[in-house]
Amino acid sequence: MSAPKRIAFLIDAIASPSAGTERQLLMLIEGLDRREFEPWLCVLKGSPWLSKSFDLCPVRVLDIESFKSPGAWMNVLRFSGWLRRERIDALQVHFRDSSLAGIVAARLARTPAVIAMRKNQGYWMNSAELRLQRFLNRFVDVFVANSEATRDWARRVEGILPERLRVIHNGFFGETRKAGDEAARRRARQTLDLPLDAPVAGIVANLRPVKRLDVFLRAAARVREALPSARFVIIGEGEERERLQTLVRSLGLNGEVRFTGRRMDVPDLLPAFDVGVLSSDSESFSNSVVEYMAAGLPVAATDVGGCHEALAGGAGGILVAPGDAEALGRAMVEMLSDEHRASHARAAHPRRVAEAFSRDRYLAAYAALYNELLKSTGRRASCS
Incomplete structure (x- = not known):
């Protein structure tokens, strides 16, 4: 049996588990079958909640507050070295700043697969940010939208080819309630x-x-x-x-x-x-x-x-x-x-x-995506 696939998830920060994207990511990390996948949570900035309350998997903090800070790009290079040393098979990036740091680091490290999430429709983006995003998109293997509407937006606005886009709806990890309780x-x-x-x-x-x-x-x-x-x-x-x-x-x-x-x-x-x-x-x-x-x-x-x-x-x-x-x-x-x-x-x-939108459907869709993607790109060799 092959070793578990090493998946790193990079997000700007997680101050609490209550926000939507953060909660979906935490539920994904918790639910992945550890016989198949070994997850790492990576964040640009740490938080008290993360240091005190999170124990689902190892955590790496990049210590990037702003890309204008003198040490930011040095920390991106350090992260690239870490991806290579830890033999990370796939990096999944969330949000704007994490996409910039993660895509650059992963390609320098020759990480086999890069996955970019599309969980909003760029309401914050100006024309310069859109141009940067389109440039970074060249170095992404697959994009995951959490709705068909956002998939269509990414095709129309970012110019992402249909074959590089997948839709995986958010999962619901609670219990449905009996009507009329x-x-x-x-x-x-x-x-x-x-x-x-x-x-x-x-x-x-x-x-x-x-x-x-x-x-x-x-x-x-x-x-x-x-x-x-x-x-x-x-x-x-x-x-x-x-x-x-x-x-x-x-x-x-x-x-x-x-x-x-x-x-x-x-x-x-x-x-x-x-x-x-x-x-x-x-x-x-x-x-x-x-x-x-x-x-x-x-x-x-x-x-x-x-x-x-x-x-x-x-x-x-x-x-x-x-x-x-x-x-x-x-x-x-x-x-x-x-x-x-x-x-x-x-x-x-x-x-x-x-x-x-069940938990099982959500987890199975991501597991299938990682397996399919790494089958086509190949995994990181056992030594650097």
Whole structure:
């Protein structure tokens, strides 16, 4: 039996396991069969969480804060030497800075395979960054998008050839919930201090500009006009919190909106919702939408990234144009008022998640990718 394939994963940083891409990567590392694969987690910058709480595999910190710092490129060269010494078979890179450092290091080290992730649609990219990305793309063996929408974006905008692109949807690693669990609903509402009989619309999101929580709040104001007893929950933390709290006051929603901050018990809180909401301007494949579906919730979301792929056109979801608070508010009202849609979501959404986005399907897809890629590129020789 051959030795396990050595796969290194490079990402900018992991401050906590709660963000979407970071959580998916950690679940992948945890789930890989150690008889087949030996993973390493590599980060540009360390974090207290990583040093204290992570023990799934060895960790290497590159100590790169910025590519403008004097020692950054020396650390890239050191990383290249490490890839060669450790006989890494494949390097998988996430995010912009890790792609730059990782692709350069891997090609200098003659690492057999380089995999680049596409888990957003470049909303942050200017023309110079796009030109750099296109140049780096020449040195990548395969790109993995987590939605068909992002695959199509990468073909159209980055000019990546179709044969170099794969789609592996995000996996759901929790448990789908039994529909209509009144005890779970009651506990969640008590935890969040919500009335048991109020219509509740909730959102799970990092409080960053691209998530457009301002649109969610403006939509909430419209919902309250139609459903005066409605309540709204925001689960997440981030740089936008103070601005959003100011907006809550200006919209007169003081008593109706709950900010929970970052929570590690999100699955236990979702039964408090009657509808799950996504208000982002840009997504690739929303983990929050899949989490809502696993909880049997109807969904009101902006039509971004792979949302239509997740919902598959079912009656339990409504998609609206990004930035349209009026349309999102109408969708939320409809989902809060239409028992047929709610019933459809309770029955169909957990089944859809279990069939299309399961842990086993996700892990098997990545294992097949690594095996196929290294079969074609060859593995690192047993000695340097």
